[in-house]
Amino acid sequence: MTATLHSRAELRAQVRTWHRDGLRIGVVPTMGALHEGHLALVRRALAETDRVIVTIFVNPKQFNNASDLSTYPRTLDADTASLTPLGTHVVYAPGVDEIYPAGFATNVSVSGVSEGLCGAHRPGHFDGVATVVAKLLLQTGADKAYFGEKDFQQLQVVRRLVADLDIPVEIVPCPTVREADGLAMSSRNVRLSPEDRAVAPRLAAILTRTAGALAGGGAAAPLLAAATADILAAGFSEVEYLELRAEDGLGPLEQADRPARLLVAAWLGGVRLIDNVAVRPQA
Known part of the structure; x- marks a missing residue:
C-alpha cells in the first residue's frame, strides 16, 4: 500500500528503517499532475530499486511567473491513485513550509549548463530547480534518482549539482515518453x-x-x-x-x-x- 507522507520527520523515519534493512531507494521528483511520462519513470525505479519514493511538490522557487504558479494543476488525490496500482511505496507531498521553513536563506545556483536555452527565458528557474532537488535528494536519502530527458537542460543541471556537491546518488536519465502522434508528454x-x-x-x-x-x-x-x-x-x-x-x-x-x-x-x-x-x- 502506498503511504502518503507530508513531513520531513515522517520521511526520514521511514528512510532510516529502509537503510537499516539494507534496501536500495529510488526517487522520482515531480510537481504532480502526473501523466504516463512520470509513470514510466516510476516503473523503471520500481524495477531497479527496492523502495520507491515519488515526491510531489509544486516548487514556487522555479516559477518566474506568478500566474503560472497559481494555475499549475494540483491533483494529489488523482496522482496518488495512479501511483498506488504500480506499487509505489511512498508519496512524499510536503507543504511549502516543510521545504522552505521560516528563515530559509540558501540558494543553490549551477552555472554553465543552466545558461541560455530555458535559462535565458526563465530567470531564476534553474536556481529554484537546483535548490529543491538538492533538498529532496538529501531528504529522501535515495540511491538512484530518475529524471526524464524531455527536460534535457534540467537533467544536465541536476547532474552537475550532484557531481559538484558530492551527493551520493546516481542520476538515471530516462527517454522522453511521447503520445502516439509524437507529442512529448507534458x-x-x-x-x-x-x-x-x-x-x-x-x-x-x-x-x-x-x-x-x-x-x-x-x-x-x-x-x-x-x-x-x-x-x-x-x-x-x-x-x-x-x-x-x-x-x-x-x-x-x-x-x-x-x-x-x-x-x-x-x-x-x-x-x-x-x-x-x-x-x-x-x-
Missing part, C-alpha cells in the same frame, strides 16, 4: 485547445526531420533557420529558441561534429512547449 498539454492539440505534434516532426539533416554534418545555421520558419508556418506563435548543443556540457555547436541535442521551446495558443531530440553524427 502536464501542460492539457491546456491546449483541441485545435492547438492537433497542431502540437508538428513540433516533434520538424525537430526530428531537422536532427536528421544535422546528422549529415552540414552547417547548423541555415537548417535551424528553415526549421524555425516551418514551426511558425505550422501555427506556433513564437519560437523562443531552437539550438544545437553538445550533449556533454551543452555548449553551442555550429555543426553536429559530436553527440548533440537539438532543443526547442515554442509557444502555441498561450502554452509553452519544450522538446529535444538526439543528433548523432553520421560516421
